[in-house]
Amino acid sequence: MGIELVILIGIVGAIVGSFANVCVHRIPRGESIAFPGSHCPHCNHAIAIYDNIPLLSWLILKGKCRHCSHAIAWRYPVMELVMGLSSAALASHYGLTPELLPALSLFFLLWVLSVIDLETYLLPNVLTYQGIVIGFLFSYWLGDWQSSLIGIIAGYSLFWLVARLFLMVTGREGMGYGDFKLLAMLGAFMGWQALPFIVLASSVVGTVVGLIFLVLAKRGLRAEIPFGPYLAMAGMIWFVWGDSILGWYVRFGGLSA
Numbered sequence: 001m002g003i004e005l006v007i008l009i010g011i012v013g014a015i016v017g018s019f020a021n022v023c024v025h026r027i028p029r030g031e032s033i034a035f036p037g038s039h040c041p042h043c044n045h046a047i048a049i050y051d052n053i054p055l056l057s058w059l060i061l062k063g064k065c066r067h068c069s070h071a072i073a074w075r076y077p078v079m080e081l082v083m084g085l086s087s088a089a090l091a092s093h094y095g096l097t098p099e100l101l102p103a104l105s106l107f108f109l110l111w112v113l114s115v116i117d118l119e120t121y122l123l124p125n126v127l128t129y130q131g132i133v134i135g136f137l138f139s140y141w142l143g144d145w146q147s148s149l150i151g152i153i154a155g156y157s158l159f160w161l162v163a164r165l166f167l168m169v170t171g172r173e174g175m176g177y178g179d180f181k182l183l184a185m186l187g188a189f190m191g192w193q194a195l196p197f198i199v200l201a202s203s204v205v206g207t208v209v210g211l212i213f214l215v216l217a218k219r220g221l222r223a224e225i226p227f228g229p230y231l232a233m234a235g236m237i238w239f240v241w242g243d244s245i246l247g248w249y250v251r252f253g254g255l256s257a
């Protein structure tokens with residue numbers, strides 16, 4: 001793929017990142033993502049098209065609403081930048097192949113779900129359920145619907161079983177149902193083969209980062225920590241580099257044997 005097309009897809013990704021911000025703000029509140037149009041959440045003044053250009057408008061306005069001068073959260077330009085860079089990187093990696101469209105769709109869902117989980121400790125059903133359906137349809141299109149179906153069932157069942165055992169042993173909830181559905185969604189997009197790595201990587205990194213956060217924040221071990229972002233990052237890694245990781249594991253295993 002030519003550099004011009006990669007840049008174009010990156011720009012479109014940044015525009016989609018602006019829409020992702022709308023999803024992050026409105027979906028947890030049960031609001032429509034279509035109506036009303038873009039507006040300041042503080043003064044409710046409609047945002048003009050020239051004030052809604054990804055990244056540039058935030059810089060020109062110096063991070064403040066043109067009408068009420070209230071600060072615009074850093075999340076808005078960061079999400080636009082991340083979505084733009086992710087889209088360009090995926091376009092460069094996959095080129096104009098059938099895998100590019102599911103890659104862009106999955107990354108959009110994972111970024112939105114991760115930010116919502118960080119801000120609200122929620123993984124909305126409207127995103128995870130639709131993600132499961134979209135992932136399965138893409139897998140059907142690419143000819144691997146059996147692995148996708150097993151991935152959906154195994155992803156949900158695995159975390160459900162872990163949560164039930166934790167509840168039986170400790171008498172308290174240890175994992176939200178949104179995490180079950182997110183793992184099922186990842187299984188839908190990538191098949192059951194991706195689940196071992198995703199569960200292992202997210203658990204290890206989540207535990208280490210979570211403990212560091214609890215210590216620095218001086219919060220108790222029972223404090224709630226969003227697990228969705230760790231699942232999302234592990235899923236992104238496997239989606240792009242899963243074959244390389246599996247090949248490295250096979251070679252490493254063969255040398256060890």
